[in-house]
Amino acid sequence: MSAVVLERGGLARKLSDFGQETSYIEDTSNESGAVSLIFSLKEEVGALAKVLRLFEENDINLTHIESRPSRLKKDEYEFFTNLDKGSVPTLSSIIKILKHEIGVTVHELSRDKKKDTALWEFSLFCFSIAAPKSEERNNVPWFPRTIQDLDRFANQILSYGAELDADHPGFKDPVYRARRKQFADIAYNYRHGQPIPRVEYTEEEKKTWGMVFRTLKTLYKTHACYEHNHIFPLLEKYCGFREDNVPQLEEVSQFLQSCTGFRLRPVAGLLSSRDFLGGLAFRVFHCTQYIRHGSKPMYTPEPDICHELLGHVPLFSDRNFAQFSQEIGLASLGAPDEYVEKLATIYWFTVEFGLCKEGDSIKAYGAGLLSSFGELQYCLSGEPKLLPLDLEKTAVQEYTVTEFQPLYYVAESFNDAKEKVRSFAATIPRPFSVHYDPYTQRIEVLDNTQQLKILADTINSEIGILCSALQKIK
Numbered sequence: 001m002s003a004v005v006l007e008r009g010g011l012a013r014k015l016s017d018f019g020q021e022t023s024y025i026e027d028t029s030n031e032s033g034a035v036s037l038i039f040s041l042k043e044e045v046g047a048l049a050k051v052l053r054l055f056e057e058n059d060i061n062l063t064h065i066e067s068r069p070s071r072l073k074k075d076e077y078e079f080f081t082n083l084d085k086g087s088v089p090t091l092s093s094i095i096k097i098l099k100h101e102i103g104v105t106v107h108e109l110s111r112d113k114k115k116d117t118a119l120w121e122f123s124l125f126c127f128s129i130a131a132p133k134s135e136e137r138n139n140v141p142w143f144p145r146t147i148q149d150l151d152r153f154a155n156q157i158l159s160y161g162a163e164l165d166a167d168h169p170g171f172k173d174p175v176y177r178a179r180r181k182q183f184a185d186i187a188y189n190y191r192h193g194q195p196i197p198r199v200e201y202t203e204e205e206k207k208t209w210g211m212v213f214r215t216l217k218t219l220y221k222t223h224a225c226y227e228h229n230h231i232f233p234l235l236e237k238y239c240g241f242r243e244d245n246v247p248q249l250e251e252v253s254q255f256l257q258s259c260t261g262f263r264l265r266p267v268a269g270l271l272s273s274r275d276f277l278g279g280l281a282f283r284v285f286h287c288t289q290y291i292r293h294g295s296k297p298m299y300t301p302e303p304d305i306c307h308e309l310l311g312h313v314p315l316f317s318d319r320n321f322a323q324f325s326q327e328i329g330l331a332s333l334g335a336p337d338e339y340v341e342k343l344a345t346i347y348w349f350t351v352e353f354g355l356c357k358e359g360d361s362i363k364a365y366g367a368g369l370l371s372s373f374g375e376l377q378y379c380l381s382g383e384p385k386l387l388p389l390d391l392e393k394t395a396v397q398e399y400t401v402t403e404f405q406p407l408y409y410v411a412e413s414f415n416d417a418k419e420k421v422r423s424f425a426a427t428i429p430r431p432f433s434v435h436y437d438p439y440t441q442r443i444e445v446l447d448n449t450q451q452l453k454i455l456a457d458t459i460n461s462e463i464g465i466l467c468s469a470l471q472k473i474k
Contacts, residue, residue, distance in 0.1 A: 054097060058090050140430060141274070143333040147282045147441040148192050150265065154286065155188055157269035168301055170293035183290040187266035196250040196266055196289075204294050210243040211297045212306045215373050223376050225356055225363040227318040227414075231259075235314060247309055249289055256313065260322035261438060264313075270302070273344035274337075280329025281436060281443060285316060298373055311367025312351075320414035321365070325351055327418050330434055331425035333443060339428045342395035346421070349394050349409045355379065355386065356411045362386065365414075375404050386410050389417060391424045 055062060061084035144150055170176035179202075186197050201209070220229055235241040239252050253264040265279065267286035279286050287308045292300035300307065315321045328351070332343050354366040362380060369376045378384065385407040387393075394409050411417040432447035435455055446452055 054094065058094055058097075060084075060090060060094065140334045141337075143274075143443070144278050144282070145443045145445075147284065150279055150282065150284060151191050153271070153275045153278075154190070154265065154267060156275060157267065157271055163269075165301070168293070169296045169299070173293065176293055180290050183266075183288075184268040186289060187268040190266050192265070196248070196253060196264065198248050198250065199246075199289060201246040201291070205291045206244060206246055208291055208294045208297045209246045209306060212292075212371075212373075213241075213243050213310065215298070216310055216371065216376070219373065219376050220370075223364055223380055224370055225365040226358055227321060228314045228365065228370060231314040231317045234317070241309070246291065246305065249287060249305075252309060252313055256316055259317040260319055262316045262322050262325075264308075274332060274340045277329045277332035277340065277343060277347065280325050281333055281434075282329070282441060283322065283326055283436075285312060287312075307367060307371040311369075311371035314370075315351075315365055315367070318414070320418070324414050324418040324421065326436065327421040327425070330436060330443075331421060331428060333434050334430045334432070335428045336430075345395050345397060345399070346391055346424070348399055349397065350389070350411065350417060353379075353399075353405055353408060354389075354411060354417075355408050356413065356417075362410055365411075378404050379408055384408055388412075389420065391420050395424070 052062075062081050063084055064082035144152070164171045164177060164180070170180070183199070186199070190196065220232065224232075232241070235247075235252075235255070239255050240247045249264050249266060256262040256264065260283070262283045262285060264287040265284050266289050271279075271286055276286055285308075287305075288303050289305055292304045292306060316325065328343055328347055332340050335343065350366065352366045352368040354364075355362050355369075356365050364370055364376055364379060369379050384405060387407060387409050389409040389411045397407075397409075399405060432445050435444045435446055436442075437444055444451055444455070446455065
C-alpha cells in the first residue's frame, strides 16, 4: 500500500498518486482543516479490512471513501478517503502501527510553515505495502510524477514573499512590503494549467526595471554568450522586453513553450533545492514576479523578475541549454539528500554563474552573471580564477551568496555540460532511472522490463524517422 496524507485548511487540491492523474478533488468548502488520504492497496483478501480495522480501533473517523482500479498496477486498487479533522493527532501513531504490525514501509516528509496570511501545517507521508521491496527502494524520497504534482510543493517555500530580512532595502517600506504580499498571494493561489495573472506594474517599478534593463543591455554584446544574444532580440520583438515595460510572465511563458517546451510558474519565495530542481525535470521554471526595491536598482538580495527574465529566460529559450537544465532536474528525482545538494551546487556554478567557451574567448551564460552589472564585468576581468567544468569537483565546491564568486567553471559547450550531468547522474545511488514523457508530461520510472520496452519502442520509432530523413537527404 502506498499513500499520501495531505492537510490543508479550506483549499481544494487535485491529487495524484505515483504519477497517475486522479479525478479525486477534495471538496472542503464545509470542512476546515480536513484531511485527505489516498492510498493504493494490493488486491488480496482482507487487505483493506486490516487498514479499516486499524482506523476504527484508533478512533479515526472516515467521512468519505471511494475506490478505483489502479492505472499503474493491474493487481492494485486506489482508495480516496476524507478523514475528520480530529484524526490528525493520531496519524503519526497509525503510521508506526502500519509499519511495525502490518509491514508497511514508511517514507515521511513533514513541513511546518508560518506565513503572514495563514498558519497551517502540511504533512506528507508516503508509504508502501504492496509487494516486498528492497530497503534501498523503500528509502527513495517522494518526487513528483506528473506536472500537476508540482502543485503539492509550489507553496512550500523557505521564505514567504512578504517576509523581508532586516537588511533588505525594502524592509522599512510599508508600501513595498504590501506590494510584495500582493505578488506572493498571486503565486500562492496559482495552480498548474491556469494562465499566469497579469500584473499592472507601477511607474516606480517600471523605472527600476528600465534602469536595470538599460544598464545590462550595454554589456550583453561583449560579455554574454551567443545563445543569449541570439534570443534577446526575439524577446524584445515578441514579449515586450523594452526599457519602459516590464514583461508579463504569461506572454514570456508562452514564448518559451514555443521554443523549448519550458514554461514559467509564479512562486512566492525561495523553494528547497529538491523542490526547485524537481520543477526543472518537467521543464518548469519557478519564477518570481516581484521587482527589487527602487532605492537600490542595481542590487537585490534575492531573485526578482529582473534576474529571472534578463538572466534565465533567454537561455531557457535555447534547445541545448533547456535540455541541459532538465537533465539536472531529472537527476534530482528520488536522489538522496546529499546528492540533491551536489546537484544544487552544480546548478549554482552552471545555470546561475556559469561561463562557456566561444571560439577563442569566454562568455557568460549564468543568469546570476547576466543579471548583475558588476559581476558580469568582474567574471571576465581576469581577476577571478577560472577552472574547466569538472562535476566531481564542482559538486563539492563551496561558494558565497553575499559577494562575487572567487572562481568560476568554464564549460566547453552546453552539449558537453549535458553529457557530464548525465554521467554524474549515473553515479547517484537510486534503484531506477527516470525518463520524461513530453506527450503526457509525466515522469516514467524505468524499473521494470515493461517500462524499458515502451522506451525502446519510442526510441526505435524516432530512429526510423531519422533514417528515413537521412535517405531522403542523400
